[in-house]
Amino acid sequence: MPNSPTISVVAAAYNAQRYLAEMVEGFLAQTFADFELIVVDDGSVDATPDILARFAKADARVRPISIAHAGIVGAANTGLEAARAPLIARADSDDISMPQRLEKQLAYMNEHPECVALGSRMLMIEPYGSPLTVTDHKLTHDEIDAGMLAGGGWMLPQPAAMVRRDAVMRVGMYRKKYEWSEDLDLFLRLAEIGKVANLPEPLVKYRIHPNSSNHVRRNQQLAIKKDLVAEAYARRGLCMPGDLEFKMKPMEPEAQKYTQWSWAALKARNVAGARKHALSALRRRPLDPSIWRATYCALRGH
Numbered sequence: 001m002p003n004s005p006t007i008s009v010v011a012a013a014y015n016a017q018r019y020l021a022e023m024v025e026g027f028l029a030q031t032f033a034d035f036e037l038i039v040v041d042d043g044s045v046d047a048t049p050d051i052l053a054r055f056a057k058a059d060a061r062v063r064p065i066s067i068a069h070a071g072i073v074g075a076a077n078t079g080l081e082a083a084r085a086p087l088i089a090r091a092d093s094d095d096i097s098m099p100q101r102l103e104k105q106l107a108y109m110n111e112h113p114e115c116v117a118l119g120s121r122m123l124m125i126e127p128y129g130s131p132l133t134v135t136d137h138k139l140t141h142d143e144i145d146a147g148m149l150a151g152g153g154w155m156l157p158q159p160a161a162m163v164r165r166d167a168v169m170r171v172g173m174y175r176k177k178y179e180w181s182e183d184l185d186l187f188l189r190l191a192e193i194g195k196v197a198n199l200p201e202p203l204v205k206y207r208i209h210p211n212s213s214n215h216v217r218r219n220q221q222l223a224i225k226k227d228l229v230a231e232a233y234a235r236r237g238l239c240m241p242g243d244l245e246f247k248m249k250p251m252e253p254e255a256q257k258y259t260q261w262s263w264a265a266l267k268a269r270n271v272a273g274a275r276k277h278a279l280s281a282l283r284r285r286p287l288d289p290s291i292w293r294a295t296y297c298a299l300r301g302h
Helices: 020-028 048-058 071-082 101-111 141-149 165-171 182-190 218-235 254-267 271-284 289-300
Strands: 007-013 035-042 062-067 087-092 115-125 131-134 162-164 195-207
Touching: 007 020, 007 071, 007 101, 020 035, 020 048, 020 087, 035 048, 035 071, 048 062, 062 071, 071 165, 071 182, 087 101, 087 165, 101 115, 101 162, 101 195, 115 182, 131 254, 141 182, 141 195, 141 218, 162 165, 165 182, 182 218, 254 271, 254 289, 271 289
Parallel strands: 007 035, 007 087, 035 062, 115 195
Antiparallel strands: 087 162, 115 131, 115 162
8 A cells, every 4th residue: 555654543432522632742742753643533522623623624644534423343444445454453432652652663563573463561540540550461472362262351451551563454344243342352362373462561541431331331241241252262163261351350349449539649749639539439428437538638738
C-alpha cells in the first residue's frame, strides 16, 4: 500500500466525550510518529464526533470513521479493515498510552517476527487520572496462553495490544458471537498461529471507572467464556479439563473502591477528585469511620 504508515492505531468510541481527548493526545505525544490513528465513532450521540473532527483538522494522522451503532465488535472490525499498516495497536477511548508505547512495541515486534500479539503491563489509574498500581501481567507465551485457556481474559490486555494485521485477518478478526469477551477469543486464535507476549514496562494508563465495560458487562463476559475456551480446546485437539472453573475476581464494595480512589487522588494532589470520591463513598456507607477520615482529609486537602 503506497504511503502507508508503519503502525495503525485502532480505537472504537461510543459516547466517549469524557476521556476521548486524553486518549488522542496520548498518541499525538508518541516518540514514534509514523502512525495513523483510526477512531471509529460507533454512532455516538454526544460530542465525540466534534472532538474527533477537531483533532483531524489539526493533525492528518487522525482518521475518524463514523458508522451506525454496531457495537464493540462491529466498530473494532471496521477499524481493523481500514488499517493501512502491517502493525495495529489497539486502544480504548478511556485509556492513555505512554509516550514510548509505540516505539517500544515496534522494536519488539521487529526483533521477534514470530510474535503476532504483544501487550504490556499497565498503570492503573482512577477516573481522574491519579495512579493506583502497576499490573503484574505474565510476560511469556506459555504463561499467557495457559492463563487464557483457563479463561483469563486479562492475560494479554487489549488496551495495550499490538498485533500483526495479516495474522488478525488470517484468523478472522473479532467475532460477534463472543462480544464482550471478543479480545480473549481473538488472542486465543492468534496464539495458535504465532507467539504472544507482554512487555514488562507499563505502557498504558488503564482507567478504572464505573462505566467501563469490564464493570458493566462482567456477567456477560463470564457467561460466554466457557464456550469460547471450549472452542479453543477443540480447535487444538485437546480435551478441556472437567474441573476448569470460570470465575471473575469479586468486585470491591463501591464504598471501599471510592475510598481507595480518594486516597490515591489526594496523594497525587488532585484535591477536587479526592473530595468527589470521598463524598461518593460517604453516601454509600455514612457510618464508616474510615470513610469519614478520608472525607476529612480530602476536605482539608492533605
